[in-house]
Structure formats: structure tokens, C-alpha cells
Amino acid sequence: MIRPTPRAIVLFAAGIPLAFAILLADPDAWPFVPAYLFLACFALLLDTALSLTPGRLNVQVNPPPVLYIGRPETFLVYLRAHTGRRPEIELLCDVDDTLERPRRVIAMLNEDGEAIVPIGLSARHRGKARIERLWLRWRGPLGLVHRLRIVPVDSEIAVTPDVKAVRQTALAFADPSALYGVKPQFQQGEGSEFESLRDYVPGLDPRSIDWKHSARHMNLLCKEFRSERNHQIVLAFDTGHLMREPLAGIAKLDHAVNAGLQLGYVSLRAGDRIGVFGFDSKVRVVSQPIGGIASFWRVQRAATELDYSPDETNFTLGLSSLAARLDRRSLIILQTEFVDTITAELMLENVERLAGRHVVLFVCLRDPLLVETVDRAPDSLGTLARSVIADEFLRERRVVLERLRRRGVHCLDVRADQIGPALINRYLEIKRRELI
Structure with missing residues (x-):
């Protein structure tokens, strides 16, 4: 031509x-x-x-x-x-x-x-x-x-989903000591597993002394514990219309799926069990918790089945269905989105009810455009009005997150480029504190 x-x-x-x-x-x-x-x-x-x-x-x-x-x-x-x-x-x-x-x-x-x-x-x-x-x-x-x-x-x-990011996480945790350090990590607290007895020396926590065995051996003995494994973790994804909104070029749901897969690899390698749950107006994806690093492909396949939905999220149906499927105390990582305090009322009620039995980590993505709008110089009346509205959205967002924290829900509000490392770090902190 x-x-x-x-x-x-x-x-x-x-x-x-x-x-x-x-x-x-x-x-x-x-x-x-x-x-x-x-x-x-x-x-x-x-x-x-x-x-x-x-x-x-x-x-x-x-x-x-x-x-x-x-x-x-x-x-x-x-x-x-x-x-x-x-x-x-x-x-x-x-x-x-x-x-x-x-x-x-x-x-x-x-x-x-x-x-x-x-x-x-x-x-x-x-x-x-x-x-x-x-x-x-x-x-x-x-x-x-x-x-x-x-x-x-x-x-x-x-x-x-971004499996390359999971491969980078795999390289970061390729050393078996990457999760727990070079030496064995002995942690005390409710739910930790008993490891052995050892002679008490100054500097050890007196609360770890086993008085019964100390009296029997005529010597002060204290208990040593090791970190529990085989925890049950559920990656719960909100696939409603708010998660279809683009952030940094891709949908919020895709950011959540990428971060969830990174966490899934780390937790499977740590000996825990991972399940996937997706819901919006009804339950879309259910994958029972499974263990073993060889089962990661099942988690990946379940996450790939999470589709974009134009429906409004029904938190009452979704979270109650999730709670009915769990037969033991679990760590539930809920990745969702909300607009204001009014639309978040049903979400708050159901998340608080779920946190009464399980450990809930509430994850949402921070929109940098709102922060930039608030910090922008008010050079015109329209810019000032947009700044006030954006500040009101951020204020209501802080109110919702503070209400969740007061009910014992762990909250994570980060930018899209930080969600993967931030989610893994919070998971490791929860395990270190033996909260599951």
C-alpha cells in the first residue's frame, strides 16, 4: 500500500x-x-x-x-x-x-x-x-x-496473576532460616508448642519456670517452646464492583491477588495451610485450606478463578458463609474496599462478628490521588472544593479503620506498590506474637 x-x-x-x-x-x-x-x-x-x-x-x-x-x-x-x-x-x-x-x-x-x-x-x-x-x-x-x-x-x-513476584519472594525465602533466623526460635505464650526443659539461668523469663519438675529434680527448670506451624490461613477476596476500580494502571482486585499469592507461598513454606475464598453478591470461589509447598499451584489456580464482578458486595452473606466453613481458629486476610462510613456499616458489623472467633487482617489499598488532591495548593475555587471532598473521604476512611482496630481487627492500609511486603510482614508479626 x-x-x-x-x-x-x-x-x-x-x-x-x-x-x-x-x-x-x-x-x-x-x-x-x-x-x-x-x-x-x-x-x-x-x-x-x-x-x-x-x-x-x-x-x-x-x-x-x-x-x-x-x-x-x-x-x-x-x-x-x-x-x-x-x-x-x-x-x-x-x-x-x-x-x-x-x-x-x-x-x-x-x-x-x-x-x-x-x-x-x-x-x-x-x-x-x-x-x-x-x-x-x-x-x-x-x-x-x-x-x-x-x-x-x-x-x-x-x-x-503476577507469578514473577512470587518467584522473587521464593528467592528471598529460599534459605530455610529466612523465616525464623539461623538459630531455632523459641517463643512463649498461649498456644505455643512445648519443646524441652532446660536449667534456669539468670536472664530467662521467670514465668517459664516449671515448678512441678523443678521440685521433682531439686533444681530450677524452665520450659522452652517452639513456634507453632500448621496454622489455617484464608485469603478472602472481595470481588465486587469497588475492586474493579483501576489503581496504578490495574484493578484493585489484581493488586490483592498478586499480594495474596506472595503471602501464600511464604505461609506454605512456613508450614501453614492456605485457602482461598472469593465473594461479592454471592460466593464465587471456595478453596479448602491445603498445606505443603507443592500445593501452591492449587492456590494459584483458585486465585486465577477470581473474576471481576459488577455487583455490590454482600458482606453478610459472604462472611457468614466463610465463618460456617471454618472448623478451627484461623487467620482470615480480608482484602476489600469501601467508600465511606455509611456504606461500610454492614461490612463493619460482619467483620467484627468474624473477629470474635478468628484473627482478621483487614487489608485495603490507599489511593495516592486522594492524598495528592488534599495536599495540592488551592489555586482556584474548584481545586479547594476537590481538596475538601478528598479530605472528607480520607477522614471517614480513618474512622472506619479505627473502629475495626478497637474491635480487635488488624488493619493494613497501604499503597499498591507496598501491599505485598507489608502483608507478609504483618503475617510474620501475627505469627511471632502467637495470635492465631
């Missing part, structure tokens, strides 16, 4: 005032007008003949088989020109709504007429994404014509 460039349009358009100027200056000089048009057409045809033909350009595409949500990937295009001409080639990729529209890329062929062009891909949400076609455009040597080539791709890519 051949199209004229803006330079060619200017070249032909310049002939109109030039023709009027020639005819006004000397009517007998009219043969110069068709001569100019003839030279312009000849230059256009010459540029077409000298330009790189689409048949001499070999194009190979190598799309990634999997795309991780929240992590940009590259789509490689290999170009090879079977001629001595090496034009500057523009590339543009057509994708469906699952992916962000890639930016236009300009490629320069090397001395051998080859180029490897990376095109950035970024997913908006999980599911199946499709790369439809690739557009290539280059100019002729004179810059008067554009050569256009369309390469159909029709490649389908699976968009999954």
Missing part, C-alpha cells in the same frame, strides 16, 4: 500559487506550469520506485505466551530487508481491550539490514488478550511516499 506523505502534498499544493504567479507575471510562460506538475509527478514515481518494497522486508513476530498482570512485557519483532536500502521503519500494534494500546516504535535497520524491535505490552486485567495485527510504515528516499504493510498476528496471550 502506497500513500503520499505531507511533503508530497505540500509539493503539489505549492504548484497552485506558483501557477498563478507565473500567469500573472507573464501569460506566455504558461508551459512552465505543466512542466512543474510533470516534475512533481516524476519525483513521486521515482521515490516509489526507489523505496523498499514490502516483498523485500521479512517480518517475524514473537509474542510472549503469558503476560503477568501489573508487570510490563516486551513483544519482539524481527525485521530483515533483502536489499541495500535501510529506511526508518515505524511500527504500531493493534490489540484488544485487555491490553493497553502500545506506543509507536521507530526501528533503524543495521548494516546487515536487520533489526530486533521490542514493543511494550501491559495488561489492564486478567483473562485472554489478543494481538490482532502489526502495522509497518516507512518512507521513500525522497520522503514523498509512505509504504504501508499490515502483518496479521492473531495471537492469543493468557494474562495471569
Whole structure:
């Protein structure tokens, strides 16, 4: 496909005032007008003949088989020109709504007429994404014509939760001592497991003295404990319409799923059992708690089944169904979202009821746009009004979180880029304090 460039349009358009100027200056000089048009057409045809033909350009595409949500990937295009001409080639990729529209890329062929062009891909949400076609455009040597080539791709890519972040977490905790230190960690408190007896020495906690065995052995003995394992942890995800809102380019639900998978790997490696529970207007996903690092793929599959829902979340149905399925005290990590104190009343009531028997970690994502709106200089009346409204939202958010803390619920309100490490650190703190 051949199209004229803006330079060619200017070249032909310049002939109109030039023709009027020639005819006004000397009517007998009219043969110069068709001569100019003839030279312009000849230059256009010459540029077409000298330009790189689409048949001499070999194009190979190598799309990634999997795309991780929240992590940009590259789509490689290999170009090879079977001629001595090496034009500057523009590339543009057509994708469906699952992916962000890639930016236009300009490629320069090397001395051998080859180029490897990376095109950035970024997913908006999980599911199946499709790369439809690739557009290539280059100019002729004179810059008067554009050569256009369309390469159909029709490649389908699976968009999954960010497993790469889980792999990085796996490397961070590859050392068996990463969770508990180099030496065995002996912790005291309710629910900890008895390890052994040892002679009491100054500096040990007197409350650990076992008076019965001390009287029998005529020597002060104290108990040593070890950290409990085999705790039951449930990753509860709110999949309602508020979790569909984008934050840092992807939905809040995807941020929650990525962080949940990171925590799932760490907890499975620590010897605990992990289950997945998803709900909105009704219960969507139920995965019973399982243990063993080899079972992580089951947790990943259950998290992948969490779909985006336009429904409003029914906390009464969802949390009561979750409580009915638990037969022992568990750590429930509830990742959800709310707007204000009025819409959060039913959520507060059901979370407080759930916290009466279980340990509940309430996790929500902080929107940095609200903080920026509050801190922005009030240079106009509209900016001031938006700042006041944003501050009211933040105040009501703090009220809801403070009410939950007073009811014994552990709360975590962090930015999207901090949710993974913050969630793991809070989980380790809860285990260290033997709260489960």
C-alpha cells in the first residue's frame, strides 16, 4: 500500500500559487506550469520506485505466551530487508481491550539490514488478550511516499496473576532460616508448642519456670517452646464492583491477588495451610485450606478463578458463609474496599462478628490521588472544593479503620506498590506474637 506523505502534498499544493504567479507575471510562460506538475509527478514515481518494497522486508513476530498482570512485557519483532536500502521503519500494534494500546516504535535497520524491535505490552486485567495485527510504515528516499504493510498476528496471550513476584519472594525465602533466623526460635505464650526443659539461668523469663519438675529434680527448670506451624490461613477476596476500580494502571482486585499469592507461598513454606475464598453478591470461589509447598499451584489456580464482578458486595452473606466453613481458629486476610462510613456499616458489623472467633487482617489499598488532591495548593475555587471532598473521604476512611482496630481487627492500609511486603510482614508479626 502506497500513500503520499505531507511533503508530497505540500509539493503539489505549492504548484497552485506558483501557477498563478507565473500567469500573472507573464501569460506566455504558461508551459512552465505543466512542466512543474510533470516534475512533481516524476519525483513521486521515482521515490516509489526507489523505496523498499514490502516483498523485500521479512517480518517475524514473537509474542510472549503469558503476560503477568501489573508487570510490563516486551513483544519482539524481527525485521530483515533483502536489499541495500535501510529506511526508518515505524511500527504500531493493534490489540484488544485487555491490553493497553502500545506506543509507536521507530526501528533503524543495521548494516546487515536487520533489526530486533521490542514493543511494550501491559495488561489492564486478567483473562485472554489478543494481538490482532502489526502495522509497518516507512518512507521513500525522497520522503514523498509512505509504504504501508499490515502483518496479521492473531495471537492469543493468557494474562495471569503476577507469578514473577512470587518467584522473587521464593528467592528471598529460599534459605530455610529466612523465616525464623539461623538459630531455632523459641517463643512463649498461649498456644505455643512445648519443646524441652532446660536449667534456669539468670536472664530467662521467670514465668517459664516449671515448678512441678523443678521440685521433682531439686533444681530450677524452665520450659522452652517452639513456634507453632500448621496454622489455617484464608485469603478472602472481595470481588465486587469497588475492586474493579483501576489503581496504578490495574484493578484493585489484581493488586490483592498478586499480594495474596506472595503471602501464600511464604505461609506454605512456613508450614501453614492456605485457602482461598472469593465473594461479592454471592460466593464465587471456595478453596479448602491445603498445606505443603507443592500445593501452591492449587492456590494459584483458585486465585486465577477470581473474576471481576459488577455487583455490590454482600458482606453478610459472604462472611457468614466463610465463618460456617471454618472448623478451627484461623487467620482470615480480608482484602476489600469501601467508600465511606455509611456504606461500610454492614461490612463493619460482619467483620467484627468474624473477629470474635478468628484473627482478621483487614487489608485495603490507599489511593495516592486522594492524598495528592488534599495536599495540592488551592489555586482556584474548584481545586479547594476537590481538596475538601478528598479530605472528607480520607477522614471517614480513618474512622472506619479505627473502629475495626478497637474491635480487635488488624488493619493494613497501604499503597499498591507496598501491599505485598507489608502483608507478609504483618503475617510474620501475627505469627511471632502467637495470635492465631
